[in-house]
Amino acid sequence: MGDPLSTTFAALADPTRRAILARLSNGESNVTELARPFLETMSLPAVTKHLKVLENAGLIQKTKSAQWRTCSLRVDPLREATDWMEQYRQIWESLDRLDDYLKELQEAVQRDKEEPRDLPKPKGKRHARKAK
Amino acid sequence: MGDPLSTTFAALADPTRRAILARLSNGESNVTELARPFLETMSLPAVTKHLKVLENAGLIQKTKSAQWRTCSLRVDPLREATDWMEQYRQIWESLDRLDDYLKELQEAVQRDKEEPRDLPKPKGKRHARKAK
């Protein structure tokens, strides 16, 4: 795939692989354990392949002991990816502020139409953008 | 590709597309303008395809006026992607802290070896992880 960022994003572009990472974020695990939740959807070799993709992207590390491969999360590529995204954060934050501002203006206009002049404007909550 | 997050990450997994987004982060632009930096590497239709991928992922919006398509950045999918990454931030931040702690311990041990007991330990800067 070439450059590291591309490899990272490509690895993240699959729900199975993201689920595996999520699972690994609360502790390491071996392949069969990691595979279990998916074995109704796909075969074991399929999971092995996903793990290989994650490994190539540096998102996990496999260490073998006896017949088990223990997989653990490596966060460095996630850091890199987040760093890249951060450059856009200021853009959407300024958009948020503009949005809020316009909404406030709009509300002010509405209030003026309905009850022209004279009650104090209640300031709405800003940035209550989303409930996860 | 299915779910929105996968589509977003897949769209970001290409340097050309990331460059296009970067370009759009300082203002909208039409297709030929956007394509210019890449025309030595690839054809115009190739760029059109990349734009289509970005559009399908909701990362850009195209509006036509006359024979020009003006493309502009849409940050919402980036927000979603960042939100997803954020759940890992605490992991690597705690790793950073552990790292720093171990390093301090290590340094303390070194000091003890070299100049056994009696000068006050100067506290090093924590979290000077990386210069971009």
Next chain:
DNA sequence: CGGTTAATTAACCACAAAGTAAATTACAAG
């Protein structure tokens, strides 16, 4: 040794992605 468990490799298939060249649409303007 022989059997079982863990995991990968090999060989294959279907389909999507990234690119090309060439044709086509859409509009503006002489």
Next chain:
DNA sequence: CTTGTAATTTACTTTGTGGTTAATTAACCG
């Protein structure tokens, strides 16, 4: 109405991805 410009669509090629089943490696255990 023809010509030039902007951009897309079509048709095709190559390569990569995600999945399969079957075979293979590797280690442990009785």
